[in-house]
Amino acid sequence: MKTLRxxxxxxxxxxxxxxxxxxxxxxxxxxxxxxxxxxxxxxxxRAGADRERINEILARADVQEQLLKxxxxxxxxxxxxxxxxxxxxxxxxxxxxxxxxGAGGVVGALFAVFIILLITDILGLTDVYPFTR
Amino acid sequence: MKxxxxxxxxxxxxxxxxxxxxxxxxxxLLGSTYETLAPLVENRDVPFFAQSEYQCGPATLAMVLNxxxxxxxxxxxxxxxxxxxxxxxxxxxxxxxxxxxxxxAYPIRGTxxxxxxxxxxxxxxxxxxxxxxxxxxxxxxAVAIGFDLPNETLVxxxxxxxxxxLAFSRFDATWARSDRWGFxxxxxxxxxxxxxxxxxxxxxxxxxEVHGPQAALSSWQALVQRxxxxxxxxxxxxxxxxxxxxxxxxxxxxxxATQQDSQMGAAWLNLGMVLLQEDRLDEARNAxxxxxxxxxxxxARAQGVLEEM
Numbered sequence: 401m402k403t404l405r406x407x408x409x410x411x412x413x414x415x416x417x418x419x420x421x422x423x424x425x426x427x428x429x430x431x432x433x434x435x436x437x438x439x440x441x442x443x444x445x446r447a448g449a450d451r452e453r454i455n456e457i458l459a460r461a462d463v464q465e466q467l468l469k470x471x472x473x474x475x476x477x478x479x480x481x482x483x484x485x486x487x488x489x490x491x492x493x494x495x496x497x498x499x500x501x502g503a504g505g506v507v508g509a510l511f512a513v514f515i516i517l518l519i520t521d522i523l524g525l526t527d528v529y530p531f532t533r
Numbered sequence: 534m535k536x537x538x539x540x541x542x543x544x545x546x547x548x549x550x551x552x553x554x555x556x557x558x559x560x561x562l563l564g565s566t567y568e569t570l571a572p573l574v575e576n577r578d579v580p581f582f583a584q585s586e587y588q589c590g591p592a593t594l595a596m597v598l599n600x601x602x603x604x605x606x607x608x609x610x611x612x613x614x615x616x617x618x619x620x621x622x623x624x625x626x627x628x629x630x631x632x633x634x635x636x637x638a639y640p641i642r643g644t645x646x647x648x649x650x651x652x653x654x655x656x657x658x659x660x661x662x663x664x665x666x667x668x669x670x671x672x673x674x675a676v677a678i679g680f681d682l683p684n685e686t687l688v689x690x691x692x693x694x695x696x697x698x699l700a701f702s703r704f705d706a707t708w709a710r711s712d713r714w715g716f717x718x719x720x721x722x723x724x725x726x727x728x729x730x731x732x733x734x735x736x737x738x739x740x741x742e743v744h745g746p747q748a749a750l751s752s753w754q755a756l757v758q759r760x761x762x763x764x765x766x767x768x769x770x771x772x773x774x775x776x777x778x779x780x781x782x783x784x785x786x787x788x789x790a791t792q793q794d795s796q797m798g799a800a801w802l803n804l805g806m807v808l809l810q811e812d813r814l815d816e817a818r819n820a821x822x823x824x825x826x827x828x829x830x831x832x833a834r835a836q837g838v839l840e841e842m
Contacts, residue, residue: 483632496619500663
């Protein structure tokens with residue numbers, strides 16, 4: 401995967417560099433008349449446009465792999481990746497492990513932790529135990 | 534030794550808690566918020582779906598999506614947003630799942646004042662909280678539906694509680710740990726009151742990536758109506774109009790974008806290319822000359838199109 405990624409990066413960098421060269425360098429190729437998309441204009445507004453575009457293209461494959469690893473059903477993975485914007489896909493690829501995952505589960509905690517959270521609940525800093533109010 | 538360590542940790546956390554409690558007593562709202570908002574607000578029409586273990590993400594989405602007329606259930610949403618490996622749901626996928634159901638997810642400004650204003654406007658807000666302490670996080674999603682200003686309490690649909698009331702200070706302490714993250718679900722073509730232009734641009738653009746420019750057209754129109762001086766908004770509207778086979782309207786929107794920001798190369802370039810396709814050659818040349826003169830990502834392309842003319 402690492403080597404594939406490195407290979408893909410090089411390829412993408414080359415592709416982006418070539419496509420961004422002035423037309424004078426390749427007079428034979430007709431100029432594309434596709435409009436500049438809103439997404440690339442917005443991405444251009446953020447910093448480091450070219451590198452970001454490369455990362456965004458690579459990100460989707462990464463996210464797919466990570467979702468599978470996290471136990472998402474195979475037939476759901478594609479739809480979930482497709483629903484992400486480029487920026488979100490990149491965020492997922494880079495920091496899925498660090499992103500907070502809202503769960504709201506019950507804390508099955510050590511006694512010390514229980515006492516601490518009980519105190520912070522009473523102080524009005526946390527909202528773990530309903531019986532503190 | 535182990536006992537000593539755990540005692541030390543306990544004392545540390547306790548000291549930290551005392552320190553934090555000073556912050557918690559600070560007033561969390563601006564004076565103007567007290568003056569302008571109704572004292573009691575509660576949107577009772579928001580349906581309640583109780584969460585089962587770890588499923589607060591799917592449960593909150595079920596509440597706000599059903600409120601917006603999407604017929605869906607917690608069981609249908611679990612495979613779409615829940616991450617078994619993390620025993621929870623992450624923020625980007627919460628937003629993405631809303632889009633899968635053909636609604637827009639608009640992040641809100643992270644302040645108590647902004648939150649209350651959205652609630653006063655009748656929009657339920659999905660909020661992310663850390664109910665516990667940063668060292669022992671307990672991440673949670675809930676739906677804020679109202680508030681009681683004189684008593685300084687917020688009303689939420691949360692977890693297994695249909696109506697959970699929380700003091701502003703306690704809620705804000707738990708909300709601050711997620712950097713006060715929250716979002717509103719809205720129909721295409723509507724832009725909830727109080728959403729910033731930047732958040733609106735990103736949200737509509739993300740929707741457009743999934744459903745295409747024609748589906749996003751009405752939302753771009755709503756954005757431009759609210760923020761007519763946003764060059765990026767006019768530009769995006771131009772692209773959607775062009776995709777919808779309305780070149781003259783697209784030209785007007787691109788022109789408006791260049792009037793709002795005369796240094797927006799992408800807008801000059803798109804304006805020039807659509808004019809060129811419409812055989813309005815003089816106007817096209819003028820626009821492309823402008824685009825070719827602006828340094829940046831689109832300069833080379835503009836020069837290329839100009840040379841080919």
